[in-house]
Amino acid sequence: MSKRQLQVGQILYTNTLPVYFYVNLDRFLGKADFIQQYPAQLNKAMADGIIDVGPISSFSYAEHEDQYVLMPDVCVGAKGPVGSIFLFSKRPIDQLDQARIALTNTSATSVNLLRVILEKFKGMSLEYTTMRPDIKSMMEEHDAALLIGDEAILARQQDLGYYVYDLGQLWYEHTGYPMTFAVWAIRREAVETHGKLLHQLHEEFVRSKNKSHADCSEIVQYAHQHFGGDVSFWEGYFTGLIHDFTQEQIMGLEHYYACTADLGLLPKPVKVAFWATDNITTMSTS
């Protein structure tokens, strides 16, 4: 019996575009399937063994670290404002104690990051409801709403009159660390069955990432055509996002795991464990 094709995840948001845009798909014809979903769906598909490799919420990696290893060199992060993870609020953030907060059902990292910021850093007590990411219905019965990805970008563009807080910025102000929102995980058994293909995939991701960061004009054009908004917004967005999984990103991420464990959101703080990429050529720009 021939072995099953490698199932590769892809986040349905523009934030991972630089890592996929220049991937040479011809190399994977008949060998891999690319599956586009929202982060929370990818988290579940990866945990269920339906997807073998791809970006997931960094929080979800910590929940399943015994089953996954991480692909080096790629992540979705920011040092300061991320530009697509916002808390929209009817009141200034420091007046949100006892508030009712609607959380997008597409996220795992940011919903727990929000809890770290409000509960651990600001000592507040909140009531949360998880909902579909629609700003209007979220705000009907809640004081604030958390959105991520393109839904957050589009809600921000509407200028609905709410206070808007960027979670990357809040995290940086409180800790001095960058934040890593998504990581590329590999199920441990896929390392055994698809090692060569994973190396090729890693090579393509790193090449695409480097090309995109050297010149983001094609990606900016693509995002502008598909989502509207100003060209200058997209330039700023892709320039601000970090896709290099550097030591500093790892330190920030492990600090986040310690904070979430402290709140009881994770059973224990987790350390980042990479795929042992024997003869991998690391082409990180940093």
Ligand SMILES: C=C(O[C@@H]1C=C(C(=O)O)C=C[C@H]1O)C(=O)O
């Ligand atoms: C930068 C972002 O990073 C992400 C946030 C995630 C989360 O909160 O779980 C997961 C994957 C990424 O899409 C974003 O969605 O805007």
